[in-house]
Amino acid sequence: MKRLISFLFVVVNCTITLYSQKRAPQPIGISGDWTIQQDFSDEFDRNINKNKWSTNIDNWPAWSSDSRKVWIKNKRLQMSIDWEKHKKNGKQLYFKSGILTSKKKIKYGYFEVKMKGVPRFPGASPAFWLYSRVRNSGQNVKYIEIDCPELQSKQRDNDIISWNAVHINKNDVRMPIRQETGDGVGPSFDPSKKFHVYGCLWTKDKIEFYMDGKRIGRTVQNKFHKYAMNLIVSLGLREPYYFYDRNGIRQPVPTPKRPSKFPMISEVEYVRVWKKASKKNSNQEDLDSDTFDLYSDQNERLLILNFREVSDKNKASIIISDIQGKVIYNKESISNRNLEISTSNIKSGIYIVTIENGNKTYTRKVIVK
Structure with a gap:
């Protein structure tokens, strides 16, 4: 399943770019994606x-x-x-x-x-x-x-x-x-x-x-x-x-x-x-596999987040939003190492997962079938 999700990330990047160019307005006078x-x-x-x-x-x-x-x-x-x-x-x-x-x-x-x-x-x-x-x-x-x-x-x-x-x-x-x-x-x-x-x-x-x-x-x-x-x-x-x-x-x-x-x-x-959206200018970093794992369960009904480490001082948070930016899941102050998120009430489509852990922010794109 991890392999499948990683493969889909490449496809999603292309999909989001096409959508943004066609429909989404951009700021006036500000460059970037x-x-x-x-x-x-x-x-x-x-x-x-x-x-x-x-x-x-x-x-x-x-x-x-x-x-x-x-x-x-x-x-x-x-x-x-x-x-x-x-x-x-x-x-x-x-x-x-x-x-x-x-x-x-x-x-x-x-x-x-x-x-x-x-x-x-x-x-x-x-x-x-x-x-x-x-x-x-x-x-x-x-x-x-x-x-x-x-x-x-x-x-x-x-x-x-x-x-x-x-x-x-x-x-x-x-x-x-x-x-x-x-x-x-x-x-x-x-x-x-x-x-x-x-x-x-x-x-x-x-x-x-x-x-x-x-x-x-x-x-x-x-x-x-x-x-x-x-x-x-x-x-x-x-x-x-x-x-x-x-x-x-x-x-x-x-x-x-x-x-x-x-x-x-x-x-x-x-x-x-x-x-x-650009990682270089958004204070966001690529996923660090030494920090946590993000994957689907065997039946593709759960999104599972496993932290390697969660600091009590800087508790983690996770936000899931659709490609238009609408937040459909938000959980703050995560102190446990494991979190299971049911996808049964989430419509099929492309989603952006934003995770904050300590002073670092990570993004990943997933597909819910």
Whole structure:
């Protein structure tokens, strides 16, 4: 059986290349061989996929999220923000807005959005970003975020686009690495006038920011941004409708009536996420036979993973995805040396197996009959 699987790997490589060239979109302005990740990508050509996205995330102290303010129209994701006086946890608030959050988390890849800003400035910011609340990291960090980017978020100039890599330590000290374009720095334009493509390359060594296919900024400081994160598209409230208190917490500014040009709507044409398929540039290595074995059982009903060694410090994980990037199996914190995965509920086809063991990542392609 091991011989059969090894032979099929060569065939699969050809199949995936043909599929990618024919159907799968590639990042704008980024070279290389990329595999689209369907669990984090959307062309918004139908109703919101509730298996993929959540619209009821609400943890903002100065306003509220509302799932009714997210919809799809004319093959575009639309989000609104409006004045709506209400109370949350006994606190008087004045605005509600839309948000779209991935249900799954992802670590590393290229993240791209085509979106347009809002007509009123200042007061609201369309954004494309990643975040995670880190638990038991051992790295003095409790929260991480990558903004790629935030539009119209700075009250001093409508054209400023913010690109940030942020982490908050265990003492709640916010430590951002900020970059901005607009206001005379780099490309300058009104983001509300037309759609632009914004992107972020996130690897274990660096974070790079892109606009319309051109790199406009980067940071090599990636010490804390090494944990899986949720992907978010949002339309958030901005100054002058909140202020920061002495603890750095946003607080609502009393707003007794609806301001002019509210409600506002932001639009997104697509969200696309890829992982690098090329081994040389993806921080992935060829299968090391001294590390583990991966093979099918005699009846071809089980995929069997046997580790030579599993470190208690760096427990292993395995992800199985189809050739479109949709995750169909995910198991983390594997501490046992042996793992059996039933293939009885997996449709026949080609699958990519990604295994992390310690600080190394391996990929292998298999066929389920």
